[in-house]
Amino acid sequence: MTIITNHMPTAELQKLDAAHHMHPFSTQNELAAKGARVITSADGVWIQDSEGNKIIDGMAGLWCVNVGYGRDRLVQAAARQMAELPYYNTFFMTTHVPAIALSQKLAEVAPGDLNHVFYAGSGSEANDTNIRMVRTYWAEKGKPTKKIIISRKNAYHGSTLGGASLGGMGGMHAQGGLPIPDVYHIDQPNWWAEGGDMSPEEFGLERARQLEQAIHDLGEDNVAAFIAEPVQGAGGVIVPPETYWPEIKRICDKYEILLIADEVICGFGRTGNWFGSETVGWTPDIMTIAKGLSSGYQPIGGSIVNDEVASVIGACEFNHGYTYNAHPVAAAVALENINILQEEKVVEYVRDDIAPYLKQKWEALADHPMVGEAKIVGMMGSIALTPHKESRAKFAADAGSVGYICRERCFANNLIMRHVGDRMIISPPLVITRAEVDVLIERAVKSLDEGMARVK
Numbered sequence: 001m002t003i004i005t006n007h008m009p010t011a012e013l014q015k016l017d018a019a020h021h022m023h024p025f026s027t028q029n030e031l032a033a034k035g036a037r038v039i040t041s042a043d044g045v046w047i048q049d050s051e052g053n054k055i056i057d058g059m060a061g062l063w064c065v066n067v068g069y070g071r072d073r074l075v076q077a078a079a080r081q082m083a084e085l086p087y088y089n090t091f092f093m094t095t096h097v098p099a100i101a102l103s104q105k106l107a108e109v110a111p112g113d114l115n116h117v118f119y120a121g122s123g124s125e126a127n128d129t130n131i132r133m134v135r136t137y138w139a140e141k142g143k144p145t146k147k148i149i150i151s152r153k154n155a156y157h158g159s160t161l162g163g164a165s166l167g168g169m170g171g172m173h174a175q176g177g178l179p180i181p182d183v184y185h186i187d188q189p190n191w192w193a194e195g196g197d198m199s200p201e202e203f204g205l206e207r208a209r210q211l212e213q214a215i216h217d218l219g220e221d222n223v224a225a226f227i228a229e230p231v232q233g234a235g236g237v238i239v240p241p242e243t244y245w246p247e248i249k250r251i252c253d254k255y256e257i258l259l260i261a262d263e264v265i266c267g268f269g270r271t272g273n274w275f276g277s278e279t280v281g282w283t284p285d286i287m288t289i290a291k292g293l294s295s296g297y298q299p300i301g302g303s304i305v306n307d308e309v310a311s312v313i314g315a316c317e318f319n320h321g322y323t324y325n326a327h328p329v330a331a332a333v334a335l336e337n338i339n340i341l342q343e344e345k346v347v348e349y350v351r352d353d354i355a356p357y358l359k360q361k362w363e364a365l366a367d368h369p370m371v372g373e374a375k376i377v378g379m380m381g382s383i384a385l386t387p388h389k390e391s392r393a394k395f396a397a398d399a400g401s402v403g404y405i406c407r408e409r410c411f412a413n414n415l416i417m418r419h420v421g422d423r424m425i426i427s428p429p430l431v432i433t434r435a436e437v438d439v440l441i442e443r444a445v446k447s448l449d450e451g452m453a454r455v456k
């Protein structure tokens with residue numbers, strides 16, 4: 001058997017990869033034909049591939065490497081914990097120090113009385129936990145009919161059966177018989193694509209009021225919770241009109257349903273506050289966390305719940321758990337990651353320095369002939385590509401996916417940007433410098449110009 005190393009020729013690595021490795025959200029045959037890009041190392045906001053290209057990572061991996069790559073403190077935290085206690089579980093009346101310390105720290109940084117953490121290995125698993133937790137909560141309170149969770153179309157909440165069901169991605173629901181029962185989706189607040197003749201303000205209210213209508217239609221006695229990302233990420237960084245969140249909050253305050261903020265992307269500084277729900281002005285009953293919790297250095301997620309939910313769940317045996325709940329190495333790394341965020345004042349840096357700088361540069365992209373709206377909240381931004389800004393027109397189907405074409409140009413120009421249809425998105429590491437933002441924007445403009453030349 002061949003020993004596989006970073007020093008093998010790229011083509012050989014690609015061939016072996018395609019032969020045995022099935023990739024997520026990919027067409028395996030296309031991957032086999034083209035060959036995957038092989039990433040070999042990373043530092044700060046830069047990743048390097050097997051051809052020696054230095055690429056600026058405008059997506060922080062998958063929206064997760066908040067403190068940037070190459071953090072020796074996180075390496076040391078993992079090594080120390082590996083040596084001391086590489087694994088033990090927290091089932092059956094046991095615990096360990098990394099779980100205790102991380103939970104205390106999360107209770108400190110989370111808003112309001114969100115003081116209790118149920119861990120998972122990922123954001124998807126944590127959302128599965130949430131489904132079972134909110135239904136158990138209502139059953140324990142003597143309201144077992146309250147089972148339905150209202151979510152939004154084009155939301156992303158993960159890839160497990162539960163996570164993908166909560167999510168509103170048509171392509172995911174089309175495979176494997178989803179969604180599971182008792183999940184209901186209202187429309188998303190995407191004014192650019194769906195606002196028609198309404199003003200953004202009218203549209204924001206119309207979309208928020210769909211929640212109230214859904215509660216009426218489904219019956220308040222049957223609705224357990226509403227789940228939302230404070231800013232939809234994988235759906236294309238959809239920033240709702242200003243009227244949207246206050247109206248959602250009014251509705252949630254009026255009805256007896258739990259509010260779940262999926263903070264998997266928005267948490268840990270991405271929007272300029274510790275959590276995205278703080279940025280949009282509401283306090284949830286439950287928060288889903290993952291990604292920035294460990295800056296992606298270890299797989300870990302969880303649900304942070306408030307005192308009320310914890311007290312109700314705490315009174316029963318909650319028959320739910322994962323082998324890797326509060327994995328000690330992952331927990332130790334997550335704790336050290338939060339220490340870095342605090343000690344280096346990364347959230348303050350985002351809020352007061354780098355996000356305002358990026359915003360100014362990002363919003364200027366709206367002057368590009370192919371860019372309609374340019375939206376940004378903290379360190380997550382999107383641009384909508386269009387052949388005609390005034391009418392917010394979409395590209396003709398035979399133009400190919402213009403977003404895909406532009407993403408390929410970004411790759412060629414050593415910039416990682418993602419596309420969702422004809423929306424281009426960024427979510428760079430939070431520690432990116434102003435000079436690196438300039439490089440990112442320069443490469444984005446070049447890629448858009450080249451993309452436009454290929455479309456026309």
Ligand code: PLP
Binds near residue numbers: 265
């Ligand atoms: N929730 C949101 C908002 C996400 O963006 C994601 C992943 O992108 C998830 C949940 C799922 O997290 P994971 O991929 O860790 O399972």
